[in-house]
Amino acid sequence: MAQLKWVVAALSACFTVAASLSPSSAPNVNYTELAQQLSSSASIYLPGSDAFDDVVSRWSNLSVPVANIVVVPGTEEDVVKIVTFANEHSVPFLAANGFHGSVTTLGKMTHGIEIYLSQLSTVEIAQDGKTAKIGGGIRAKNLTDALWAAGKQTGYLGPGLGGGHGWLQGHHGLVSDQYLSFNIVLANGSLTMIDETSDLFWGLKGAGHNFGIVTSVTSKVYDVQYPNYAIETIFFSGDKVEEVYELANELWITNGTSPEGVNNWSYWYFDPTIDPEKPVIVMYIIQEGRDTVDPVHTAPFHQLGPIMSQPKSGTYRDLAAWTGISLADGPCQKTGNANPRFPIYLKAYNPQSQKQIYELFREATTSPGTPFAGSLFMFEGYAMQGVQALADDASAFAYRADNLLVAPLLVYPPGEALNAEARALGNRMRQVLFEGSGQATLNTYVNYAYGDETPAAWYGGDAWRQERLAALKKKYDSTGRFSFYAPIA
Numbered sequence: 001m002a003q004l005k006w007v008v009a010a011l012s013a014c015f016t017v018a019a020s021l022s023p024s025s026a027p028n029v030n031y032t033e034l035a036q037q038l039s040s041s042a043s044i045y046l047p048g049s050d051a052f053d054d055v056v057s058r059w060s061n062l063s064v065p066v067a068n069i070v071v072v073p074g075t076e077e078d079v080v081k082i083v084t085f086a087n088e089h090s091v092p093f094l095a096a097n098g099f100h101g102s103v104t105t106l107g108k109m110t111h112g113i114e115i116y117l118s119q120l121s122t123v124e125i126a127q128d129g130k131t132a133k134i135g136g137g138i139r140a141k142n143l144t145d146a147l148w149a150a151g152k153q154t155g156y157l158g159p160g161l162g163g164g165h166g167w168l169q170g171h172h173g174l175v176s177d178q179y180l181s182f183n184i185v186l187a188n189g190s191l192t193m194i195d196e197t198s199d200l201f202w203g204l205k206g207a208g209h210n211f212g213i214v215t216s217v218t219s220k221v222y223d224v225q226y227p228n229y230a231i232e233t234i235f236f237s238g239d240k241v242e243e244v245y246e247l248a249n250e251l252w253i254t255n256g257t258s259p260e261g262v263n264n265w266s267y268w269y270f271d272p273t274i275d276p277e278k279p280v281i282v283m284y285i286i287q288e289g290r291d292t293v294d295p296v297h298t299a300p301f302h303q304l305g306p307i308m309s310q311p312k313s314g315t316y317r318d319l320a321a322w323t324g325i326s327l328a329d330g331p332c333q334k335t336g337n338a339n340p341r342f343p344i345y346l347k348a349y350n351p352q353s354q355k356q357i358y359e360l361f362r363e364a365t366t367s368p369g370t371p372f373a374g375s376l377f378m379f380e381g382y383a384m385q386g387v388q389a390l391a392d393d394a395s396a397f398a399y400r401a402d403n404l405l406v407a408p409l410l411v412y413p414p415g416e417a418l419n420a421e422a423r424a425l426g427n428r429m430r431q432v433l434f435e436g437s438g439q440a441t442l443n444t445y446v447n448y449a450y451g452d453e454t455p456a457a458w459y460g461g462d463a464w465r466q467e468r469l470a471a472l473k474k475k476y477d478s479t480g481r482f483s484f485y486a487p488i489a
Ligand SMILES: Cc1cc2nc3c(=O)[nH]c(=O)nc-3n(C[C@H](O)[C@H](O)[C@H](O)COP(=O)(O)OP(=O)(O)OC[C@H]3O[C@@H](n4cnc5c(N)ncnc54)[C@H](O)[C@@H]3O)c2cc1C
Pocket: 059, 094, 095, 096, 097, 098, 099, 100, 101, 102, 117, 136, 137, 151, 152, 153, 154, 155, 156, 157, 158, 159, 160, 161, 162, 163, 164, 165, 166, 208, 209, 212, 213, 214, 215, 325, 331, 332, 447, 448, 484, 485
């Protein structure tokens, strides 16, 4: 039986909450019956406890899923029990892992069970050192510490199911390209092993949130080849936006010599200590296997006359902190702010569009009294060789051909009026980028998506992709139990 720490303390609270909901949305379910079926290491959190509050709050406080109870399975078999119980009682459920999922479709969950996977966090490295079996609820930081390998500071399966970008993709491809098999609890509650012999294998790698709860995954792992990393952070005045991205295009895209071990990011944000009037352009040029970035990559930028330039050296494990996304940084905290992004994949920069969105961003972040001052514009240029080494149809991840992942991240305190304003602003910026790209389709990363995009934008517009995904959904989840996160049409 599950630890009843919170059940005993707060059982009445559970029923109070259930009773106060409309009967159609919350049938009166006796969760003690569920608790009795679970392993001794499972836990249940009920409303009114700090543990509950902590694991229902999310990184982005916009259109969040609502749960009446949180169940923390102790074993893979517990997940079977929970899903079966939920099915018997027609209660919705949602897996939770790192709480960074922010797509607004999650808000369609208005009651039910949150299945918090934190205890499924084992890492077993195979004897030959080439694969590892990884628990479905592992945090990337823990995995990195354990393995010194892929990923960053969020849940690991959360990103992987949608594709999974990371520092090592230039060598090895996406996080999901490493998966060899999944243990998964399907919509009907059966625990199944899915590998390349299954039709579902393809779908789990890019559209994985739609099909089940992954209790563990077997993934390729690699020996650490380049422990040391160098970064140079170069700050430019916003006046130079066209020049900076013209040069970036020339260096990174047109000349097309991007070495596998170099990643280029840039951020825009308003930091009045650097520029009191307008957002600053911050380029991060990151190179593996070195203590300083090769000047070949940085000298052309120095010639543009930056405000300043900061070289640093360290190891793979410093990357998250250098780019402002370590566990200690703002982006990892739950602040109560809404944090929607409006992503678009691009092949190259259009310097004129960059100038236009810069102006929109400047106005949004610096006009007097603006609620959006803490926002961030992200331009992620991960190395692409490993991603593009696989055929375009290798998995449900649709955008191997795109070089850049670009998104405004609007940070503000949520509320009806500001939500509407943010949505309009974010989409307007994205529209400028889309029109300037000359692309025929809006390509978005499902894991950054706002939520108002179409399934074609999340999973690829090709008819064959949509048909293949629809067929898998019909076969494995015809009743839409897994349809809160960017659902396939
Ligand atoms: C600060 C920050 C940094 C990021 N960095 C990266 C990055 O480097 N690379 C990248 O690719 N993306 C990155 N992302 C995006 C990230 O991929 C998504 O936010 C992803 O949804 C996070 O997963 P999670 O486990 O944290 O979130 P959760 O909200 O817990 O989960 C997201 C969705 O996945 C489902 N899910 C989680 N685990 C499982 C499982 N085991 N089985 C089935 N379904 C599951 C949940 O039900 C939910 O629908 C980042 C996001 C943030 C906010």
